[in-house]
Amino acid sequence: MTQNRPSWSIDPELDGIDLDPSDFAASVALKKVPNGDVFEASRAGDVDRLAYLLESGVNVNARDQWDSVALYYACLAGHLEAARMLLENGAICSEHTFDGDRCHYAALNLKVRKLLKAFEARPPPLNPLQAAMRETFLGCGANRAYLEQADDAHIEISGFQSNDGSSFNYFPPDVIFYVQGRAIEAHRVILSARSPFFRRKFATDWKHRKEVRFAREKLSYPALYSLIHFFYSDRLEVAVDDMEDVVRICKVCKCESLQRILEKELIHQKYADYKSLSEIDSSKKRFILQGLFLPEEDRLPASLHKILQVSLANSTRQPNLDNGVEELILCAGTMQINDLENDLADVCARVDKKNFRCHQVVLASRSEYFKARLSRMMDFHEGKDDTPIDTLPCLEEHDLSTEAFEKMIEYMYTDELKDIDPDQAGELFDAAARYLLFPLKRAVADVLLPHLEEASPAELCHWLQLSDMYDVPKIREFCLDTIACNFETFAEMSEFRAMLLTLPPPSGDSSFRTTVPSAPGAEVNTDQCNLLDDLREKWLEAEAAELDKRDESALIFDKRLEMLMVVAEREKSDGFANDGIPNGPRTSLYPYATTPMSSEQKHENVD
Amino acid sequence: MSGQKKRSFLNEAFKHQVVFFQECVEKTWKILEHAIHEIYNHNLSSFSFEEVYRHAYNMVVHNFGEKLYSGLLTTMTYHVKEMFKLIEAAQGELFLEELNRNWAEHNKAVQMIRDILVYMDRNFIPSTPKTPVREFGLNLWMDVVIDASKTRSRLLDTLLELVHREMSGEVINRGLMRNIIKMLMDLGFTVYQDDFEKHFLKVSADF
Incomplete structure (x- = not known):
């Protein structure tokens, strides 16, 4: 490169370059560095090692003894996949920074530069x-x-x-x-x-x-x-x-x-x-x-955590408000405020008679619900209370336990979720959905997932319903997979059959079940898929016959479902008669000969 | 074993909640409908934001989003039609003022409705081919008020008359003029162009 030619004069050439998925695969077998650090892994393009290191929370922007960052090595050696992983994990590639410029200069080819450019335009990867x-x-x-x-x-x-x-x-x-x-x-x-x-x-x-x-x-x-x-x-x-x-x-x-x-x-x-x-x-x-x-203690989550701890401590020291003597206690509350360690709380959330001192800016930044609610305080009933000026404005929240609310605000302040009881997960899904805290759903799902490995079939049915209702794909997939692979076990359970009754019927739309490619635009609402349609899909994956028999297998599945629902209906009407009595011998409940089908038998049926 | 019992109890409670909600969905919708009416009537002090929001959220979560959405459309359409009657009835100078006032109120109401139904807006509408609340508010105004056969020409005539008077040295209410032009811009740039700019430029050129 000549001295007087600015580096970005080649930018127009970048426009003609497209990054294909195939570019990210290595063309030659790469060296493995099983014990390498992030720099060695990036230089070698050892994506497995790199993935492990990134997972363990290594600082991607750290410099080594040669003042080079990991991204520099990946760019220098032209490892696109490694570079992308680093960038996705927050490696800085901005121009006019020391590290960023070095990466741009070192880039092996234009494809690497294109990648760097693409990431520069993105918002910074923040939690x-x-x-x-x-x-x-x-x-x-x-x-x-x-x-x-x-x-x-x-x-x-x-x-x-x-x-x-x-x-x-x-x-x-x-x-x-x-x-x-x-x-x-x-x-x-x-x-x-x-x-x-x-x-x-x-x-x-x-x-x-x-x-x-x-x-x-x-x-x-x-x-x-x-x-x-x-x-x-x-x-x-x-x-x-x-x-x-x-x-x-x-x-x-x-x-x-x-x-x-x-x-x-x-x-x-x-x-x-x-x-x-x-x-x-x-x-x-x-x-x-x-x-x-x-x-870590100087980063934002830890700092907010400290403030939250103080506010929570102050919250418990405030008397719990009893509706009858509210006013009296409010006065007491104001007197007390001066004694409290200053937590700068400017709003109070009241959940089930317990008060939580909170900070409007955190609530509003994390949740669109709170933002709307706080900015509309004056318009609604809440704003019309003639409480003394010194007390905090109070938000009352219903249908939520104090424990769940505390976990939720802890998450709002720190992005972290500690010690979740699986029993609490359902309520937290509800809170995450209601308060529009979408990342919280994922966090709860991550905590819940390991527990599901040991969950009983009945519990899985419960989680399937919950995850479908609150739209938690990770849990929903897991439950569907488990049910599809052990369909007969589930079919024998009254809980599962009862659940079938509560679900919307599978769509009659044959595009879901056949191998014929669906018409363009037919799958608009992939989010809100019908549970039973998805279950059939999973079941077909696990159990169905060869491709050309697939439609027939699907029909068998539909028949089986119908049958189970008839059984469920019957159980339901029986259930009203003798409520509370645990399920007796199940055989008597089968009106039809529904001996569990193994895959071989099914194929016979088809033939 | 005791854990097992607890869970199945939880399951029961959950089912109970679902069944229970199905029974009171009509009641919930009535509350929401009433709230939307009150928003247009500027009378919210009897409502709690949390309560209204929670009802709307429950409807969507329990798969009554469709009902909520269609109900919302009906209620909003009703109010905009009412507004249109007022605007239509206004005479002379008052026409623009009435139009402006109602437009501002409608906007405020749509904003408020969107805040209350934000859960539906974020979770239900994107998964269906439906129009988000704000956009629907604009479309509704466009269809009911602006596209009404008389309004279009009346609006244009009134605006051009104002422009003409200003050009010949009279003092006009510029703030009002600006708000109306802004309304046309909000409704879309093509609306502004077709309904005002073209004619305005022609008149100005003639002048």
Whole structure:
């Protein structure tokens, strides 16, 4: 490459390149590095080892002794699959960063560059909590305005769609900082959680202030902005020129671990010029840091966890409200608030007479339900209570146990789910669905799945119904698979037959059951598939005859289902007569000769 | 063994809940219908957001999304038709004001309905080929109010008259004008172009 030819002049060529799935498969047998670290695995393209390392939570953006990141090696050696895995796990590939530029330069071929480009355009890979808090931060008008203006100056903070409907992500800030005449909008609880300095200030000088103006010349707006953005998202994006300012602010804010990392990085950046290929480039150098570099207790989930612990402790110390003497106790509550350790709670959720002190910004950021509810407080009945001004606004939630609610808010604050009893899972699925906390469903499913291995058939029926109702594909698949593979065992159980009655009948649409390809557009609603249709599909996979006999096998299955339903109907009417008596000998309940069919017998029938 | 018992009890409770809900679905829908009426009547203080939301959520979870959705369409259509009557009855200058006021109210109501039925909007509608609540609100306004044979020409005439008066030096209510133009833009850029811009440019050129 000639010196005066900027690297991106080849970009137009990238447009003509398509990445096929076949590109990701290695063309030659690759070396295995069973004991290699993330750098060796990336260099060798050993995706199995890499997958294992990533699973175990290795920091993908760490540098080795040669100041290289794992992604650099994968790009250098042209291992597309390895590079993609690293990128999906949050490896930084942004241009104008030290590591990102090296990856771009080192890329073996244009396909690798295409991959890097594709990932640069994506929103940064953040966990649900950090992503939600970042949305809230950028949902504030002033914050977004700076970002857009910075965008024009080519210091983009990657992947935020500003046209995403500003009202949608907006949750009003409760404090505004003015630095050099420009505003940063923020929420007290987040800043307090992340920095002892802000916590002290919000408890004392700034307690009742909505605005804080900094007059000091030395304080730089971009630096403070970057730091506050980091407080919300665990991701620091800063121009290298502003890094010294950030270090200075960290010192004041007592963010010690971050300060140490930045100081080290500053030294590194000083020498970085010699190491990267020099280029004619007017755009500013950037530095991007993922929260993974910080010790765990200094990251966002741990910080919010601490705040939540305090609020929960305070919640239990508040008297549980009894409706009769509500007002009296409310007064007592207000008096007590001053004694409590300051948890900055600004809303109270009342579940089954227990109060939970919470933070509006966290609830609203995590759940669209709470966002709508909190912003509509004034319109509805809740807002009309004439409670004293000093008490927290109260949200009453019904149809939910306090235990489930506590687990749920713990998840909202920390993205983590600890010690779930399988019995609780059903209620948590309900909570996740009701409060539109979709990642929680997956988290509960992950906890529940190992327990299902030992679950009884009756329990599996229960979970199948629940997972279908709350749309938890992982559990639903598992149950369907198990039932399809052991269909006869289930067919003998009254619980299973009873369940059949509650399900909508399988669709008569033959496109589901035949091998004839369905008409284009026929499968619009793949989400809301009929349970029995899916069960038939699974059963056919496990049991059906050869392809040309498949339709006949399906008919047999349908007949069998019909028969079971007739039995179930009968059991139901019998059940009303002698309710509560455990199932007697089942044979008497069979009106037809329904001897269990093995696959061989079925084939005979077909023939 | 005791665990086993507990679970099957849970199962029973769950079944009971499902059966129970099927019985009271009519009642639930009545509550929701009433709430939607009250939203259009600006009278929400007797409702709890949580309660209304929970009812709507329960309907969708228990597979009555279809009923909820069709009921919502009927109720909203009814109200927009009522609004249209008011708009149609307004005379002269008041026409635009009435149109603007009702448009603002309709928007607010749609927003509120969407907040209450957000579970349906997120979970039920995408899995069926149905229109999301907000979009339906716009379409409804378009079909009932703007597409009514008289409104279109009346709106255009009134707007152009205002433009003409402004051009000849009179003071007009610019805020109102802006809101109406914004409404046309919200309904879609082609609506704005066809219903206003073309004619506006022609008139301006003539002037």
